[in-house]
Amino acid sequence: MQPVLEIERVNKTFYGEQGTTPVLQSVSLAVHEGDFTTIIGPSGCGKSTLLKIIAGLDLSYEGSVQLRGKRIERPTQEKGFIFQEHRLFPWMTVEQNIAADRSLRDPGVRKAVDELIELVKLGGFERAYPRQLSGGMAQRVAIARALLRQPEVLLLDEPFGALDAFTRGHMQEALLDIWQTNQTAMVLVTHDIDEAVFLSTRVVVMDARPGTIKAIVPIDLPYPRSRTSRAFTELRTLVLNRLDHRAELEQDVYSI
Protein backbone atom coordinates (compact mmCIF):
# COMPACT_ATOMS: atom_id res chain seq x y z
CA MET A 1 0.00 0.00 0.00
CA GLN A 2 1.27 3.46 -0.89
CA PRO A 3 1.93 5.57 2.18
CA VAL A 4 0.03 8.84 2.65
CA LEU A 5 3.21 10.64 3.49
CA GLU A 6 6.71 9.69 2.49
CA ILE A 7 9.78 11.45 3.82
CA GLU A 8 13.07 10.36 2.27
CA ARG A 9 16.59 11.34 3.32
CA VAL A 10 15.68 14.86 4.34
CA ASN A 11 18.59 17.11 5.30
CA LYS A 12 18.23 20.61 6.56
CA THR A 13 20.99 23.01 7.51
CA PHE A 14 20.61 26.31 9.25
CA TYR A 15 22.95 28.98 7.92
CA GLY A 16 23.59 31.44 10.71
CA GLU A 17 26.17 34.10 11.47
CA GLN A 18 28.25 31.60 13.45
CA GLY A 19 28.54 29.20 10.53
CA THR A 20 26.26 26.34 9.61
CA THR A 21 24.27 24.12 11.95
CA PRO A 22 22.81 20.86 10.72
CA VAL A 23 19.18 20.67 11.88
CA LEU A 24 18.02 17.46 10.24
CA GLN A 25 20.24 14.69 8.89
CA SER A 26 19.02 11.93 6.63
CA VAL A 27 15.54 11.67 8.08
CA SER A 28 13.30 9.06 6.44
CA LEU A 29 9.79 8.17 7.54
CA ALA A 30 6.60 6.86 5.98
CA VAL A 31 3.11 7.48 7.33
CA HIS A 32 0.28 5.18 6.26
CA GLU A 33 -3.43 5.74 6.25
CA GLY A 34 -4.86 5.54 9.75
CA ASP A 35 -1.45 5.81 11.42
CA PHE A 36 -1.01 7.80 14.59
CA THR A 37 2.65 8.76 14.62
CA THR A 38 4.23 10.65 17.45
CA ILE A 39 7.60 12.32 17.11
CA ILE A 40 9.44 12.80 20.37
CA GLY A 41 12.85 14.15 21.16
CA PRO A 42 14.82 16.70 23.17
CA SER A 43 14.48 20.36 22.28
CA GLY A 44 16.62 21.27 19.31
CA CYS A 45 16.22 17.87 17.63
CA GLY A 46 14.36 19.48 14.74
CA LYS A 47 11.04 17.76 15.34
CA SER A 48 9.05 20.97 14.88
CA THR A 49 11.14 21.83 11.82
CA LEU A 50 10.32 18.43 10.33
CA LEU A 51 6.62 19.11 10.89
CA LYS A 52 6.89 22.53 9.23
CA ILE A 53 8.60 20.90 6.24
CA ILE A 54 5.75 18.38 5.94
CA ALA A 55 3.25 21.25 6.18
CA GLY A 56 4.97 23.09 3.35
CA LEU A 57 5.70 26.06 5.62
CA ASP A 58 9.44 25.45 5.30
CA LEU A 59 10.79 24.68 1.83
CA SER A 60 14.55 25.08 2.25
CA TYR A 61 15.69 21.47 2.66
CA GLU A 62 17.26 18.64 0.67
CA GLY A 63 15.62 15.32 0.06
CA SER A 64 12.07 14.43 -0.81
CA VAL A 65 8.78 14.86 1.03
CA GLN A 66 5.75 13.53 -0.81
CA LEU A 67 2.05 13.51 -0.01
CA ARG A 68 0.30 10.74 -1.96
CA GLY A 69 3.22 10.65 -4.39
CA LYS A 70 3.27 14.39 -4.99
CA ARG A 71 6.10 16.64 -3.86
CA ILE A 72 5.05 19.15 -1.21
CA GLU A 73 5.62 22.65 -2.55
CA ARG A 74 3.44 24.90 -0.39
CA PRO A 75 0.92 24.70 2.44
CA THR A 76 -2.37 23.19 1.30
CA GLN A 77 -5.54 22.16 3.04
CA GLU A 78 -4.65 18.49 2.53
CA LYS A 79 -2.20 18.96 5.40
CA GLY A 80 -4.05 20.21 8.44
CA PHE A 81 -1.79 22.03 10.90
CA ILE A 82 -2.44 22.56 14.59
CA PHE A 83 -0.11 25.08 16.19
CA GLN A 84 1.01 25.10 19.80
CA GLU A 85 -1.32 28.05 20.43
CA HIS A 86 -4.84 27.82 19.06
CA ARG A 87 -4.38 30.75 16.66
CA LEU A 88 -8.10 31.35 16.23
CA PHE A 89 -9.28 34.60 14.66
CA PRO A 90 -10.38 36.62 17.70
CA TRP A 91 -13.08 38.50 15.73
CA MET A 92 -14.83 35.33 14.65
CA THR A 93 -17.18 33.18 16.67
CA VAL A 94 -16.53 29.45 17.10
CA GLU A 95 -18.57 28.49 14.04
CA GLN A 96 -17.10 31.30 11.94
CA ASN A 97 -13.61 30.23 12.95
CA ILE A 98 -14.26 26.65 11.86
CA ALA A 99 -15.68 27.84 8.52
CA ALA A 100 -12.98 30.57 8.24
CA ASP A 101 -12.89 31.52 4.55
CA ARG A 102 -15.95 29.43 3.69
CA SER A 103 -19.50 30.72 3.92
CA LEU A 104 -21.77 29.40 6.64
CA ARG A 105 -24.69 30.22 4.36
CA ASP A 106 -23.62 27.35 2.14
CA PRO A 107 -25.77 24.44 3.41
CA GLY A 108 -22.96 21.93 2.83
CA VAL A 109 -20.51 23.98 4.93
CA ARG A 110 -23.18 24.63 7.58
CA LYS A 111 -23.85 20.90 7.95
CA ALA A 112 -20.16 19.99 8.11
CA VAL A 113 -19.50 22.70 10.70
CA ASP A 114 -22.41 21.52 12.84
CA GLU A 115 -21.15 17.94 12.69
CA LEU A 116 -17.64 19.00 13.66
CA ILE A 117 -18.93 21.07 16.58
CA GLU A 118 -20.66 17.89 17.69
CA LEU A 119 -17.46 15.88 17.20
CA VAL A 120 -15.29 18.22 19.26
CA LYS A 121 -18.09 18.53 21.84
CA LEU A 122 -18.61 22.27 21.69
CA GLY A 123 -22.39 22.28 21.30
CA GLY A 124 -23.82 25.49 22.81
CA PHE A 125 -20.64 27.49 22.12
CA GLU A 126 -21.24 28.08 18.39
CA ARG A 127 -21.61 31.83 18.88
CA ALA A 128 -18.91 32.30 21.52
CA TYR A 129 -15.79 34.34 20.80
CA PRO A 130 -12.32 32.87 21.42
CA ARG A 131 -11.78 35.13 24.45
CA GLN A 132 -14.73 33.38 26.12
CA LEU A 133 -13.23 29.90 25.66
CA SER A 134 -10.79 27.96 27.81
CA GLY A 135 -7.47 26.87 26.32
CA GLY A 136 -8.68 23.32 25.72
CA MET A 137 -11.90 24.46 24.05
CA ALA A 138 -10.04 26.87 21.78
CA GLN A 139 -7.63 24.11 20.71
CA ARG A 140 -10.61 21.88 19.91
CA VAL A 141 -12.01 24.63 17.67
CA ALA A 142 -8.63 24.77 15.90
CA ILE A 143 -8.78 21.00 15.35
CA ALA A 144 -12.33 21.29 13.97
CA ARG A 145 -11.17 24.08 11.66
CA ALA A 146 -8.45 21.82 10.25
CA LEU A 147 -10.78 18.81 9.95
CA LEU A 148 -13.39 20.77 7.95
CA ARG A 149 -10.84 20.81 5.10
CA GLN A 150 -10.77 16.98 5.22
CA PRO A 151 -6.98 16.74 5.36
CA GLU A 152 -5.06 13.63 4.32
CA VAL A 153 -2.90 14.11 7.37
CA LEU A 154 -3.25 16.21 10.50
CA LEU A 155 0.00 17.71 11.78
CA LEU A 156 0.03 18.70 15.43
CA ASP A 157 2.91 20.75 16.84
CA GLU A 158 2.88 20.25 20.62
CA PRO A 159 -0.82 21.11 20.62
CA PHE A 160 -1.42 20.48 24.32
CA GLY A 161 1.87 21.83 25.65
CA ALA A 162 0.30 25.02 26.97
CA LEU A 163 -2.58 23.26 28.76
CA ASP A 164 -2.75 22.15 32.37
CA ALA A 165 -2.32 18.44 33.09
CA PHE A 166 -6.02 17.84 33.73
CA THR A 167 -7.17 19.48 30.48
CA ARG A 168 -4.37 17.79 28.59
CA GLY A 169 -5.67 14.38 29.61
CA HIS A 170 -9.13 15.28 28.38
CA MET A 171 -7.77 16.64 25.11
CA GLN A 172 -5.76 13.47 24.50
CA GLU A 173 -8.91 11.39 24.87
CA ALA A 174 -10.82 13.82 22.62
CA LEU A 175 -8.11 13.57 19.97
CA LEU A 176 -8.19 9.75 20.08
CA ASP A 177 -11.94 9.94 19.69
CA ILE A 178 -11.62 12.14 16.61
CA TRP A 179 -8.90 9.93 15.16
CA GLN A 180 -10.95 6.77 15.64
CA THR A 181 -14.05 8.39 14.08
CA ASN A 182 -12.31 10.08 11.13
CA GLN A 183 -9.37 7.73 10.49
CA THR A 184 -7.26 10.77 9.53
CA ALA A 185 -3.54 10.05 9.71
CA MET A 186 -2.00 11.98 12.59
CA VAL A 187 1.55 13.20 13.09
CA LEU A 188 2.02 14.69 16.53
CA VAL A 189 5.14 16.35 17.87
CA THR A 190 5.53 16.29 21.63
CA HIS A 191 8.09 16.17 24.41
CA ASP A 192 5.77 14.24 26.70
CA ILE A 193 6.58 10.50 26.70
CA ASP A 194 3.35 9.66 28.47
CA GLU A 195 1.34 11.47 25.80
CA ALA A 196 3.25 9.70 23.02
CA VAL A 197 2.67 6.20 24.41
CA PHE A 198 -0.95 6.93 25.32
CA LEU A 199 -1.91 8.20 21.87
CA SER A 200 0.07 6.72 19.06
CA THR A 201 0.47 3.52 17.09
CA ARG A 202 4.22 4.18 17.03
CA VAL A 203 6.67 6.56 18.56
CA VAL A 204 9.48 8.08 16.51
CA VAL A 205 12.38 8.94 18.81
CA MET A 206 14.70 11.68 17.59
CA ASP A 207 18.14 12.77 18.69
CA ALA A 208 19.54 16.29 18.68
CA ARG A 209 22.49 17.96 16.96
CA PRO A 210 22.06 16.89 14.25
CA GLY A 211 18.42 15.84 14.26
CA THR A 212 18.22 12.19 13.34
CA ILE A 213 15.71 9.41 13.88
CA LYS A 214 17.18 7.22 16.60
CA ALA A 215 14.47 4.61 16.92
CA ILE A 216 10.91 3.81 15.98
CA VAL A 217 8.95 2.10 18.75
CA PRO A 218 5.67 0.46 17.73
CA ILE A 219 2.98 0.66 20.40
CA ASP A 220 0.76 -2.39 20.03
CA LEU A 221 -1.53 -1.73 22.96
CA PRO A 222 -5.28 -1.81 22.41
CA TYR A 223 -7.32 1.38 22.88
CA PRO A 224 -8.45 2.74 25.28
CA ARG A 225 -5.13 2.50 27.07
CA SER A 226 -4.61 2.50 30.77
CA ARG A 227 -1.69 4.61 31.90
CA THR A 228 -1.20 2.42 34.94
CA SER A 229 -1.10 -0.97 33.22
CA ARG A 230 2.13 -2.93 33.28
CA ALA A 231 2.44 -3.04 29.48
CA PHE A 232 2.02 0.74 29.33
CA THR A 233 4.74 1.47 31.86
CA GLU A 234 7.07 -0.99 30.17
CA LEU A 235 6.64 0.70 26.81
CA ARG A 236 7.12 4.08 28.41
CA THR A 237 10.37 2.90 29.91
CA LEU A 238 11.41 1.54 26.54
CA VAL A 239 10.80 4.90 24.86
CA LEU A 240 12.59 6.67 27.67
CA ASN A 241 15.60 4.40 27.23
CA ARG A 242 15.70 5.06 23.50
CA LEU A 243 15.48 8.76 24.25
CA ASP A 244 18.30 8.87 26.74
CA HIS A 245 20.86 6.12 27.21
CA ARG A 246 21.80 7.30 30.65
CA ALA A 247 18.29 6.45 31.77
CA GLU A 248 19.00 2.76 31.26
CA LEU A 249 21.20 2.84 34.33
CA GLU A 250 18.30 4.12 36.39
CA GLN A 251 15.81 1.78 34.81
CA ASP A 252 14.43 0.62 38.15
CA VAL A 253 13.30 4.12 38.99
CA TYR A 254 11.12 4.33 35.93
CA SER A 255 9.70 0.82 35.75
CA ILE A 256 7.70 0.92 38.95
Added chain:
Amino acid sequence: MTVPLTAPKESILEAEQRVRRKDLSRRWRLFARGAALPILILAVWQTLSATGAISEQLFSSPWLILKQYAALTLSGELPHHLRISIVRASLGFLLGGSAGLIIGLLVGMYRRFEETVNPTVQMLRTVPLLAITPLFIMWFGFGELSKVLLISLGAFFPLYVNTFLGVRNVDAKLFDVARVLEFSRFRQMTKLVLPAALPNILLGIRLSLSIAWLCLVVAELLGADTGVGYMIQDARAFMQTDIVFVGITIFALVGKLSDSIVRYLENRLLRWQDSYKG
Protein backbone atom coordinates in the same frame (compact mmCIF):
# COMPACT_ATOMS: atom_id res chain seq x y z
CA MET B 1 -33.03 22.09 58.87
CA THR B 2 -33.22 21.83 55.10
CA VAL B 3 -31.86 24.52 52.89
CA PRO B 4 -33.47 24.89 49.44
CA LEU B 5 -30.85 24.50 46.73
CA THR B 6 -32.55 26.91 44.37
CA ALA B 7 -34.23 30.14 45.34
CA PRO B 8 -37.98 30.39 44.64
CA LYS B 9 -38.81 31.87 41.22
CA GLU B 10 -40.47 35.04 42.55
CA SER B 11 -37.45 36.10 44.50
CA ILE B 12 -35.21 35.67 41.45
CA LEU B 13 -37.50 37.93 39.44
CA GLU B 14 -37.56 40.44 42.24
CA ALA B 15 -33.83 40.37 42.47
CA GLU B 16 -33.52 40.99 38.74
CA GLN B 17 -35.84 43.97 39.00
CA ARG B 18 -33.90 45.31 41.92
CA VAL B 19 -30.67 45.04 39.96
CA ARG B 20 -32.25 46.79 36.97
CA ARG B 21 -33.59 49.61 39.14
CA LYS B 22 -30.20 50.02 40.70
CA ASP B 23 -28.62 50.11 37.23
CA LEU B 24 -31.06 52.78 36.09
CA SER B 25 -30.51 54.99 39.10
CA ARG B 26 -26.78 54.58 38.68
CA ARG B 27 -27.05 55.79 35.10
CA TRP B 28 -29.08 58.80 36.20
CA ARG B 29 -26.52 59.68 38.78
CA LEU B 30 -23.78 59.37 36.17
CA PHE B 31 -25.69 61.68 33.84
CA ALA B 32 -26.34 64.19 36.62
CA ARG B 33 -22.66 64.23 37.55
CA GLY B 34 -21.64 64.91 33.94
CA ALA B 35 -24.29 67.60 33.41
CA ALA B 36 -23.70 69.53 36.62
CA LEU B 37 -20.84 71.71 35.39
CA PRO B 38 -22.43 72.80 32.07
CA ILE B 39 -25.71 73.63 33.82
CA LEU B 40 -23.86 75.72 36.41
CA ILE B 41 -22.01 77.65 33.70
CA LEU B 42 -25.23 78.30 31.76
CA ALA B 43 -27.01 79.49 34.91
CA VAL B 44 -24.21 81.90 35.82
CA TRP B 45 -24.05 83.18 32.24
CA GLN B 46 -27.80 83.78 32.12
CA THR B 47 -27.80 85.58 35.46
CA LEU B 48 -24.85 87.78 34.57
CA SER B 49 -26.33 88.94 31.30
CA ALA B 50 -29.85 89.31 32.74
CA THR B 51 -28.55 91.58 35.51
CA GLY B 52 -26.51 93.54 33.01
CA ALA B 53 -23.17 92.57 34.54
CA ILE B 54 -21.95 91.59 31.06
CA SER B 55 -22.98 93.07 27.74
CA GLU B 56 -25.77 91.16 26.05
CA GLN B 57 -24.62 92.53 22.71
CA LEU B 58 -21.14 91.10 23.08
CA PHE B 59 -21.70 87.93 25.11
CA SER B 60 -25.35 87.15 24.36
CA SER B 61 -27.14 84.84 26.80
CA PRO B 62 -28.41 81.24 26.79
CA TRP B 63 -31.98 82.44 26.51
CA LEU B 64 -31.26 84.73 23.52
CA ILE B 65 -29.37 81.95 21.78
CA LEU B 66 -32.27 79.57 22.31
CA LYS B 67 -34.69 82.14 20.86
CA GLN B 68 -32.39 82.66 17.88
CA TYR B 69 -32.30 78.85 17.36
CA ALA B 70 -36.07 78.79 17.12
CA ALA B 71 -36.21 81.81 14.80
CA LEU B 72 -33.52 80.49 12.43
CA THR B 73 -35.10 77.03 12.33
CA LEU B 74 -38.57 78.42 11.62
CA SER B 75 -37.30 80.72 8.85
CA GLY B 76 -35.57 77.70 7.28
CA GLU B 77 -32.21 79.47 7.32
CA LEU B 78 -30.49 77.13 9.75
CA PRO B 79 -31.62 73.85 8.08
CA HIS B 80 -30.53 75.28 4.71
CA HIS B 81 -27.02 76.21 5.87
CA LEU B 82 -26.66 73.05 7.93
CA ARG B 83 -27.62 70.81 5.02
CA ILE B 84 -25.03 72.41 2.75
CA SER B 85 -22.34 72.14 5.41
CA ILE B 86 -23.14 68.49 6.06
CA VAL B 87 -23.01 67.67 2.33
CA ARG B 88 -19.61 69.39 2.01
CA ALA B 89 -18.16 67.66 5.06
CA SER B 90 -19.50 64.24 4.06
CA LEU B 91 -18.26 64.51 0.48
CA GLY B 92 -14.84 65.61 1.64
CA PHE B 93 -14.70 62.94 4.32
CA LEU B 94 -15.77 60.18 1.94
CA LEU B 95 -13.27 61.23 -0.71
CA GLY B 96 -10.29 61.77 1.58
CA GLY B 97 -11.21 59.01 4.03
CA SER B 98 -11.58 56.29 1.43
CA ALA B 99 -8.34 57.37 -0.24
CA GLY B 100 -6.63 57.21 3.16
CA LEU B 101 -8.09 53.78 3.86
CA ILE B 102 -7.14 52.27 0.50
CA ILE B 103 -3.64 53.75 0.33
CA GLY B 104 -3.10 52.91 4.01
CA LEU B 105 -4.04 49.28 3.33
CA LEU B 106 -1.73 49.06 0.30
CA VAL B 107 1.16 50.67 2.16
CA GLY B 108 0.59 48.33 5.09
CA MET B 109 0.39 45.22 2.92
CA TYR B 110 3.19 45.79 0.45
CA ARG B 111 6.64 46.81 1.51
CA ARG B 112 7.55 48.20 -1.91
CA PHE B 113 4.46 50.39 -1.93
CA GLU B 114 5.41 51.65 1.51
CA GLU B 115 8.94 52.53 0.40
CA THR B 116 7.63 54.45 -2.61
CA VAL B 117 4.63 56.25 -1.13
CA ASN B 118 5.08 56.63 2.62
CA PRO B 119 7.99 59.15 2.72
CA THR B 120 6.07 61.56 0.45
CA VAL B 121 2.87 61.25 2.46
CA GLN B 122 4.70 61.76 5.74
CA MET B 123 6.33 64.88 4.31
CA LEU B 124 3.01 66.31 3.12
CA ARG B 125 1.47 65.51 6.48
CA THR B 126 3.71 68.00 8.24
CA VAL B 127 2.51 70.92 6.08
CA PRO B 128 -0.17 72.88 7.99
CA LEU B 129 -3.46 72.73 6.12
CA LEU B 130 -4.06 76.42 6.58
CA ALA B 131 -0.90 77.15 4.62
CA ILE B 132 -2.24 75.19 1.64
CA THR B 133 -5.66 76.87 1.67
CA PRO B 134 -4.63 79.93 -0.42
CA LEU B 135 -3.25 77.58 -3.08
CA PHE B 136 -6.52 75.67 -3.19
CA ILE B 137 -8.48 78.88 -3.60
CA MET B 138 -6.16 80.05 -6.41
CA TRP B 139 -6.40 76.72 -8.20
CA PHE B 140 -10.00 75.71 -7.66
CA GLY B 141 -11.64 79.05 -6.96
CA PHE B 142 -14.17 79.83 -4.23
CA GLY B 143 -16.58 77.13 -5.43
CA GLU B 144 -17.52 73.80 -3.90
CA LEU B 145 -14.53 71.97 -5.38
CA SER B 146 -11.89 73.79 -3.37
CA LYS B 147 -13.88 73.30 -0.15
CA VAL B 148 -14.45 69.58 -0.68
CA LEU B 149 -10.83 69.03 -1.67
CA LEU B 150 -9.54 70.92 1.38
CA ILE B 151 -11.75 68.79 3.64
CA SER B 152 -10.71 65.57 1.93
CA LEU B 153 -7.05 66.46 2.28
CA GLY B 154 -7.57 66.95 6.01
CA ALA B 155 -9.57 63.72 6.35
CA PHE B 156 -6.97 61.71 4.42
CA PHE B 157 -4.09 61.70 6.90
CA PRO B 158 -5.63 60.31 10.11
CA LEU B 159 -7.22 57.39 8.28
CA TYR B 160 -4.05 56.77 6.32
CA VAL B 161 -1.78 56.72 9.37
CA ASN B 162 -4.10 54.60 11.49
CA THR B 163 -4.93 52.07 8.77
CA PHE B 164 -1.22 51.65 8.05
CA LEU B 165 -0.56 51.14 11.76
CA GLY B 166 -3.50 48.73 12.03
CA VAL B 167 -2.24 46.51 9.22
CA ARG B 168 1.24 46.43 10.74
CA ASN B 169 -0.24 45.37 14.07
CA VAL B 170 -1.85 42.22 12.63
CA ASP B 171 -0.45 39.16 14.38
CA ALA B 172 2.05 37.60 11.94
CA LYS B 173 1.12 34.15 13.29
CA LEU B 174 -2.37 34.56 11.85
CA PHE B 175 -0.87 35.05 8.38
CA ASP B 176 0.62 31.55 8.79
CA VAL B 177 -2.87 30.27 9.54
CA ALA B 178 -4.21 32.00 6.42
CA ARG B 179 -1.46 30.27 4.41
CA VAL B 180 -2.21 26.84 5.86
CA LEU B 181 -5.94 27.30 5.20
CA GLU B 182 -5.17 28.58 1.68
CA PHE B 183 -7.01 31.88 1.93
CA SER B 184 -7.34 33.67 -1.40
CA ARG B 185 -5.86 37.17 -1.61
CA PHE B 186 -9.35 38.61 -1.34
CA ARG B 187 -10.27 36.47 1.69
CA GLN B 188 -6.96 37.30 3.33
CA MET B 189 -7.98 40.94 3.08
CA THR B 190 -11.62 40.59 4.17
CA LYS B 191 -11.24 37.83 6.76
CA LEU B 192 -7.85 38.68 8.24
CA VAL B 193 -6.38 42.11 7.52
CA LEU B 194 -9.50 44.27 7.65
CA PRO B 195 -11.00 42.81 10.85
CA ALA B 196 -7.61 42.79 12.58
CA ALA B 197 -6.97 46.42 11.63
CA LEU B 198 -10.53 47.49 12.40
CA PRO B 199 -9.84 48.97 15.86
CA ASN B 200 -7.25 51.29 14.34
CA ILE B 201 -9.38 52.01 11.27
CA LEU B 202 -12.32 53.07 13.44
CA LEU B 203 -10.05 55.31 15.48
CA GLY B 204 -8.83 56.79 12.18
CA ILE B 205 -12.43 57.40 11.11
CA ARG B 206 -13.15 59.28 14.33
CA LEU B 207 -10.08 61.47 13.94
CA SER B 208 -10.78 62.02 10.23
CA LEU B 209 -14.35 63.08 10.96
CA SER B 210 -13.27 65.69 13.48
CA ILE B 211 -10.63 67.03 11.07
CA ALA B 212 -13.27 67.13 8.32
CA TRP B 213 -15.38 69.42 10.53
CA LEU B 214 -12.39 71.58 11.30
CA CYS B 215 -11.53 72.00 7.62
CA LEU B 216 -15.16 72.70 6.81
CA VAL B 217 -15.17 75.68 9.14
CA VAL B 218 -11.89 76.94 7.72
CA ALA B 219 -13.20 76.63 4.16
CA GLU B 220 -16.49 78.30 4.96
CA LEU B 221 -15.00 81.13 6.97
CA LEU B 222 -12.52 81.96 4.21
CA GLY B 223 -15.02 82.35 1.45
CA ALA B 224 -18.53 81.03 0.99
CA ASP B 225 -22.06 82.32 0.53
CA THR B 226 -23.78 79.38 2.23
CA GLY B 227 -23.11 76.98 5.08
CA VAL B 228 -22.93 77.27 8.84
CA GLY B 229 -19.46 78.79 8.65
CA TYR B 230 -20.77 81.50 6.36
CA MET B 231 -23.66 82.07 8.75
CA ILE B 232 -21.19 82.68 11.56
CA GLN B 233 -19.04 84.98 9.45
CA ASP B 234 -22.07 86.94 8.31
CA ALA B 235 -23.42 87.31 11.85
CA ARG B 236 -20.03 88.50 13.08
CA ALA B 237 -20.12 91.34 10.56
CA PHE B 238 -23.40 92.51 12.08
CA MET B 239 -22.40 91.85 15.70
CA GLN B 240 -25.16 89.23 16.06
CA THR B 241 -23.41 87.31 18.82
CA ASP B 242 -26.37 84.98 19.39
CA ILE B 243 -26.23 83.73 15.79
CA VAL B 244 -22.48 83.17 16.14
CA PHE B 245 -23.23 81.04 19.20
CA VAL B 246 -25.94 79.17 17.29
CA GLY B 247 -23.35 78.33 14.63
CA ILE B 248 -20.74 77.27 17.16
CA THR B 249 -23.10 75.04 19.11
CA ILE B 250 -24.54 73.45 15.99
CA PHE B 251 -20.98 72.53 14.93
CA ALA B 252 -20.40 71.06 18.36
CA LEU B 253 -23.68 69.12 18.27
CA VAL B 254 -23.20 67.61 14.82
CA GLY B 255 -19.56 66.86 15.58
CA LYS B 256 -20.50 65.07 18.78
CA LEU B 257 -23.29 63.21 16.99
CA SER B 258 -21.01 61.89 14.25
CA ASP B 259 -18.46 60.88 16.86
CA SER B 260 -21.16 59.04 18.83
CA ILE B 261 -22.20 57.12 15.72
CA VAL B 262 -18.65 55.86 15.23
CA ARG B 263 -18.37 55.03 18.95
CA TYR B 264 -21.57 53.05 18.64
CA LEU B 265 -20.10 51.21 15.65
CA GLU B 266 -16.96 50.54 17.67
CA ASN B 267 -19.01 48.96 20.44
CA ARG B 268 -20.92 46.79 18.00
CA LEU B 269 -18.06 45.75 15.72
CA LEU B 270 -15.36 45.26 18.36
CA ARG B 271 -17.34 43.07 20.73
CA TRP B 272 -14.77 40.34 20.19
CA GLN B 273 -12.03 42.43 21.80
CA ASP B 274 -10.80 41.45 25.18
CA SER B 275 -9.46 44.71 26.48
CA TYR B 276 -9.56 46.71 29.66
CA LYS B 277 -12.88 48.51 29.94
CA GLY B 278 -11.88 50.87 32.76
